[in-house]
Amino acid sequence: MKKQGLQLDRVVLLGRTYDEYIRSFALQMEQWRGKKVLDVASGVGSFRAEASALGYDVTAADRIYDISPEELAARCATDLDHIIDSVRDLNVYRWDNFYGTPERLRGLRERAYKTFLQDYGRHGDRYVKINLPRLPFRDGDFDLTLVSYLLFVYEDQLSYEFHKESIREIMRVTRGEARIYPTVTFEAEPSKYLAKLGEDLLELSVKVINTDFEFLRNSNNFLKISR
Ligand SMILES: C[S@@+](CC[C@H](N)C(=O)[O-])C[C@H]1O[C@@H](n2cnc3c(N)ncnc32)[C@H](O)[C@@H]1O
Numbered sequence: 413m414k415k416q417g418l419q420l421d422r423v424v425l426l427g428r429t430y431d432e433y434i435r436s437f438a439l440q441m442e443q444w445r446g447k448k449v450l451d452v453a454s455g456v457g458s459f460r461a462e463a464s465a466l467g468y469d470v471t472a473a474d475r476i477y478d479i480s481p482e483e484l485a486a487r488c489a490t491d492l493d494h495i496i497d498s499v500r501d502l503n504v505y506r507w508d509n510f511y512g513t514p515e516r517l518r519g520l521r522e523r524a525y526k527t528f529l530q531d532y533g534r535h536g537d538r539y540v541k542i543n544l545p546r547l548p549f550r551d552g553d554f555d556l557t558l559v560s561y562l563l564f565v566y567e568d569q570l571s572y573e574f575h576k577e578s579i580r581e582i583m584r585v586t587r588g589e590a591r592i593y594p595t596v597t598f599e600a601e602p603s604k605y606l607a608k609l610g611e612d613l614l615e616l617s618v619k620v621i622n623t624d625f626e627f628l629r630n631s632n633n634f635l636k637i638s639r
Pocket of ligand 1: 423424425426427428429452453454455456457473474475476542543544545559560561562
């Protein structure tokens with residue numbers, strides 16, 4: 413069957429804002445005040461920058477954090493142009509739920525990466541270079557771990573084993589819960605890995621939690637993992 417979603421040959425450098433994270437993960441941030449939050453595959457998003465300005469303790473982790481701010485700035489701009497042109501006419505996206513227009517989406521993505529770049533330049537120690545499925549943190553270091561737009565959505569590029577090992581590793585470093593968003597692929601279809609993960613990760617509680625946020629169709633839920 414012909415693909416209808418975004419066609420990507422690699423994981424792109426795009427970042428979301430704090431508000432988009434709040435909506436995607438249905439976060440009640442007061443619950444996490446005084447706790448340690450980890451944003452895995454945080455990329456050029458501004459969740460860490462904005463949350464820390466509000467007094468939250470957030471560590472960002474991504475495989476790009478050994479790259480200079482100048483090089484990242486150039487790569488963000490190229491990826492943003494490409495994505496906005498690509499999603500404009502795809503019917504797997506809903507514009508009525510949050511973004512309104514491709515121009516507003518571009519504005520938010522631009523604000524996210526510019527805010528990220530400033531924070532990355534000033535607080536480099538809070539941006540940790542990682543390479544999933546391994547994490548360089550101690551057991552139970554974090555109360556809440558978030559993963560936005562890496563797992564499930566890139567199912568055609570990342571294997572089932574990668575997903576399973578990444579989730580086990582995330583739960584090794586997380587003493588509270590992890591939330592993964594979205595649970596669908598870029599074709600807006602539920603990831604085929606979900607059912608098997610439920611069977612293989614019997615030591616964990618894996619639940620789909622519904623939200624009211626939906627841009628990529630059927631992405632109005634996240635996976636909540638706890639013990
Ligand atoms: C589409 S971005 C998502 C950024 C952010 N979480 C958001 O939702 O706006 C995906 C990120 O995953 C990162 N990534 C891809 N493979 C990774 C790996 N094996 N380990 C760590 N980060 C990885 C990329 O560098 C990129 O920044």
